[in-house]
Amino acid sequence: xxxxxxxxxxxxxxxxxxxxxxxxxxxxxxxxxxxxxxxxxxxxxxxxxxxxxxxxxxxxxxxxxxxxxxxxxxxxxxxxxxxxxxxxxxxxxxxxxxxxxxxxxxxxxxxxxxxxxxxxxxxxxxxxxxxxxxxxxxxxxxxxxxxxxxxxxxxxxxxxxxxxxxxxxxxxxxxxxxxxxxxxxxxxxxxxxxxxxxxxxxxxxxxxxxxxxxxxxxxxxxxxxxxxxxxxxxxxxxxxxxxxxxxxxxxxxxxxxxxxxxxxxxxxxxxxxxxxxx
Numbered sequence: 001x002x003x004x005x006x007x008x009x010x011x012x013x014x015x016x017x018x019x020x021x022x023x024x025x026x027x028x029x030x031x032x033x034x035x036x037x038x039x040x041x042x043x044x045x046x047x048x049x050x051x052x053x054x055x056x057x058x059x060x061x062x063x064x065x066x067x068x069x070x071x072x073x074x075x076x077x078x079x080x081x082x083x084x085x086x087x088x089x090x091x092x093x094x095x096x097x098x099x100x101x102x103x104x105x106x107x108x109x110x111x112x113x114x115x116x117x118x119x120x121x122x123x124x125x126x127x128x129x130x131x132x133x134x135x136x137x138x139x140x141x142x143x144x145x146x147x148x149x150x151x152x153x154x155x156x157x158x159x160x161x162x163x164x165x166x167x168x169x170x171x172x173x174x175x176x177x178x179x180x181x182x183x184x185x186x187x188x189x190x191x192x193x194x195x196x197x198x199x200x201x202x203x204x205x206x207x208x209x210x211x212x213x214x215x216x217x218x219x220x221x222x223x224x225x226x227x228x229x230x231x232x233x234x235x236x237x238x239x240x241x242x243x244x245x246x247x248x249x250x251x252x253x254x255x256x257x258x259x260x261x262x263x264x265x266x267x268x269x270x271x272x273x274x275x276x277x278x
Contacts, residue, residue: 031253038064038246045242057243064234064247070223071230072252078140078226079208082147083201090152091197094159095185099171115153121213128217138220146214151207155200162196163189198266202259209256227252 037045039056047053097109127146128137136142166189174184190197212228219225222233234248 034246034249034253037242038250040243042240042242060241060243060247061251063244064251067234067244068227068230068248068251071225071227072255074140074224074230075209075226078143078147079205081140082144082151082208083204085144085148086151086155086204087197087201089148090155090159090200091190091193092185093152094156094163095181095189097156098160098163099181112153112156116157120150124213124217131218137218138224139218140224142218143211143215143226146218147204147208147211151204155204158200159193159196162193166192195266198263202263202266205259206256 033050036052037049038060039058040053040060041057044053097105097112131137131142131146136145170188171184174188179187208226210228211226212232215226215229219229222230225233231245231248231252234245
């Protein structure tokens with residue numbers, strides 16, 4: 001009886017691992033095809049689209065880098081600037097909603113929650129008109145301002161829950177010592193919320209790196225395009241150079257892969273710290 005029970009457990013574990021390996025292979029297969037295609041000419045791709053072929057044409061990467069490097073630097077500038085501004089505003093706004101109980105504060109909080117439910121595409125036309133009226137079209141400022149405004153909503157929601165879990169005694173002791181609210185934010189909340197702020201910053205960076213709709217509508221100058229839109233511009237309307245196109249996609253994927261590899265533990269720690277209270 002015991003041996004039968006053990007055999008069932010072993011079979012169950014084997015099936016679980018096979019399922020995990022299947023999902024992993026299914027997830028990595030597009031990445032494998034992208035790498036394999038990035039070293040091919042069009043003739044090689046048509047002849048064998050699924051496997052590596054030699055010679056592996058590294059000149060595809062040289063061409064792709066010459067096309068996308070400016071898009072990479074544009075995206076890094078937009079992302080870093082947006083994240084720092086968003087973190088500053090989010091930290092102060094979350095502290096306000098977590099610590100202050102004044103008339104109207106609950107209304108503003110529910111207003112923020114409603115904004116979370118609104119898809120960004122629904123605001124695209126009025127947003128375009130507003131940016132046009134302020135002469136912000138075809139500028140980095142337009143992308144930064146819009147992403148700062150939109151990026152705060154979810155971050156404030158998560159960070160507020162975290163701040164509410166900080167013991168009130170810490171804030172009371174700081175007030176006894178004469179600390180202002182601003183000093184409490186940067187001497188108590190900021191050091192304790194480092195992991196969750198890092199996680200929120202990583203999530204926002206990933207979103208900005210892949211942002212497509214807003215830059216497509218706002219930016220017209222090719223030299224100012226961010227990564228997602230710039231990669232589409234590499235796609236010729238008449239002849240698709242699949243090797244060069246996939247090389248560009250591979251280069252664009254490298255920062256995301258590095259972020260995942262080096263910040264995975266911090267990411268999980270931040271998600272746990274900012275988990276919604278039950």
